[in-house]
Amino acid sequence: ARAAVFASGTGSNFQAIMETDDLSCDVVLLVCDQSGAAVIEKAEKLGVPTFVCDPKEHGSRIDYERVLLEKLYESDVSWVFLAGYMRIVGPTLLGEFSARIINIHPSLLPDFPGLDAIGQAYEAGVDSTGVTVHYIDDGIDTGPIIAQEEVPVYPDDTKEQLTERIQQVEHTLYPQVIRQLLEYEE
Numbered sequence: 001a002r003a004a005v006f007a008s009g010t011g012s013n014f015q016a017i018m019e020t021d022d023l024s025c026d027v028v029l030l031v032c033d034q035s036g037a038a039v040i041e042k043a044e045k046l047g048v049p050t051f052v053c054d055p056k057e058h059g060s061r062i063d064y065e066r067v068l069l070e071k072l073y074e075s076d077v078s079w080v081f082l083a084g085y086m087r088i089v090g091p092t093l094l095g096e097f098s099a100r101i102i103n104i105h106p107s108l109l110p111d112f113p114g115l116d117a118i119g120q121a122y123e124a125g126v127d128s129t130g131v132t133v134h135y136i137d138d139g140i141d142t143g144p145i146i147a148q149e150e151v152p153v154y155p156d157d158t159k160e161q162l163t164e165r166i167q168q169v170e171h172t173l174y175p176q177v178i179r180q181l182l183e184y185e186e
């Protein structure tokens, strides 16, 4: 299968996906909505075509997503992996790619959905949190869960230490889930 990664920021998950040899699909496109994002340079270094598209240059979410859809079709992509894509996916994309858009979120959903999930868990003082890979639906971090992995929070953790521990888990879990999901695809 051919896939696109959508990202808005650093792109460490994108990088981890790209560095996985037996992913069982080809990532042929990086879509980014932030022109200055570090992930763009990462993609260029890895030789992955990038499509940078600023939603502000399009009248509405529908128009913006139509442009993305066209690019996805042109690239013959059948799966979308969100990796730090800081935007709600609307019905235009969801309708065409339903059950073929997945996301990674740094908490054990349904706990701590939305922004700064790691900070939310840290502030709540929980003794464990984790990582979730899930299908996208029209809510915020509400779609069907595919896989979860727990990550401990230690009493003397700083938020940075916890973030680091969570990211390490993300970087192995996401490629692993992708591989298992797409193993039997053409």
Ligand code: GRF
Binding pocket: 007, 009, 010, 011, 012, 013, 014, 083, 084, 085, 104, 105, 106, 170
């Ligand atoms: C990750 O923690 C991911 O779970 C969340 O956004 C972050 C993206 O980090 N959705 P990166 O850009 O992949 O480094």
